[in-house]
């Protein structure tokens with residue numbers, strides 16, 4: 001399988017697009033599949049820059065309903081909607097305007113439409129549309145796997161922003177196939193309780209880990225200092241063997257620009273640089289990641305071949 005980092009930033013970065021991946025493999029019938037793992041609002045220009053045809057996407061997996069993971073679904077849905085021939089249903093493979101299969105946890109799929117997409121997509125030229133008008137749907141029941149190109153794909157609940165008292169429907173993805181390395185995409189994780197996902201960290205051979213590089217904990221994503229086990233972060237220290245598996249997907253443009261934010265706001269000292277004022281300093285993140293035992297920071301367009 002070929003994995004391409006479509007973007008390793010998020011809605012808050014100008015250059016790094018969204019934390020989305022392209023997975024390419026062939027099924028048992030020899031048909032090539034291209035699965036988009038999350039579909040953030042800048043996926044379309046990101047794919048274009050990498051020379052990847054959006055029409056070639058066969059499946060879209062959605063981890064959770066934040067905009068930087070679903071922001072392009074409306075555009076892709078309208079792009080594939082068959083105005084002339086099949087106004088009530090997503091088109092099948094083989095049609096010139098085939099609709100991708102949309103894969104998500106069953107409850108998330110419902111919320112995706114009711115909370116996010118319905119307002120912009122429910123009414124088109126007098127037709128009451130459903131999500132199934134635009135996409136072929138594959139809702140995955142809780143605690144069930146789906147199969148993709150011979151890979152068994154498990155949805156791993158992550159702790160992510162809470163609404164009131166309820167943890168969002170947020171699911172990373174673990175891919176397993178006999179004779180192949182197991183791959184774990186955390187998507188967005190808060191890392192606040194790494195013990196709960198340690199089982200999956202151990203099971204995986206390769207981990208694609210979200211990683212903010214701010215000098216404070218946003219509470220939305222895992223933070224570099226936590227993952228690296230910095231003593232000030234009050235975090236469970238990950239075993240070195242786990243860090244060795246991790247490709248980090250950073251969320252800020254300043255990382256790829258070789259900069260680091262220093263701040264006295266949190267009162268924390270980061271890697272020996274306790275700034276006296278907020279600002280930017282030069283910083284070699286790749287060198288730091290190597291020193292801390294990570295595989296490294298993913299770059300936009302980087303390809304990881306999994307054999």
Ligand SMILES: [Zn+2]
Nearest residue numbers: 064066160188
């Ligand atoms: Zn999120």
Ligand SMILES: [Zn+2]
Nearest residue numbers: 010066068188
């Ligand atoms: Zn996100």
